[in-house]
Amino acid sequence: SHRVAIVSSHLSPVMASEKEAALAATPSDSPTIFDKIISKEIPSTVVYEDDKVLAFRDITPQGPVHILLIPKVRDGLTGLSKAEERHIDILGRLLYTAKLVAKQEGLDEGFRIVINDGPQGCQSVYHIHVHLIGGRQMNWPPG
Numbered sequence: 265s266h267r268v269a270i271v272s273s274h275l276s277p278v279m280a281s282e283k284e285a286a287l288a289a290t291p292s293d294s295p296t297i298f299d300k301i302i303s304k305e306i307p308s309t310v311v312y313e314d315d316k317v318l319a320f321r322d323i324t325p326q327g328p329v330h331i332l333l334i335p336k337v338r339d340g341l342t343g344l345s346k347a348e349e350r351h352i353d354i355l356g357r358l359l360y361t362a363k364l365v366a367k368q369e370g371l372d373e374g375f376r377i378v379i380n381d382g383p384q385g386c387q388s389v390y391h392i393h394v395h396l397i398g399g400r401q402m403n404w405p406p407g
């Protein structure tokens with residue numbers, strides 16, 4: 265079916281329209297494209313890495329700087345709405361690492377942090393990730 269085709273396309277390196285897919289995406293516990301980015305099976309531009317966090321450039325940047333920060337181990341954290349007490353440490357690390365990477369990227373005038381959750385939040389990849397966007401003036405409210 266159409267739905268199956270869209271969901272399985274999450275495993276391909278490039279999607280025609282991530283946001284169109286997001287509108288149709290069903291929250292899922294299945295492996296995501298980010299597993300292959302973590303394993304380096306699919307290349308990405310890594311800007312920061314330690315034993316727990318990977319940060320790499322978004323393939324469809326929404327600003328001069330657009331980086332995704334993800335936990336290397338998903339541990340059930342498909343999205344923020346699935347957070348449990350055991351995730352408090354990794355959630356803090358993702359935000360603190362975003363600050364380090366913002367500094368590394370020279371975003372001294374500010375930046376935007378986004379976590380999309382679920383269909384209405386336009387989430388398209390069900391492995392929690394923090395968007396770090398900067399290098400241009402942001403607007404409020406977001407779309």
Ligand code: TR5
Nearest residue numbers: 277278282297321322323324380386387388389
């Ligand atoms: O829409 P949400 O918040 O779930 O964010 C998912 C993000 O993953 C989008 O901003 C996409 O542009 C990004 N994305 C998707 C793929 C991808 C990527 N960033 C880097 N490299 C990627 N590869 C290789 N493949 C993707 N499908």
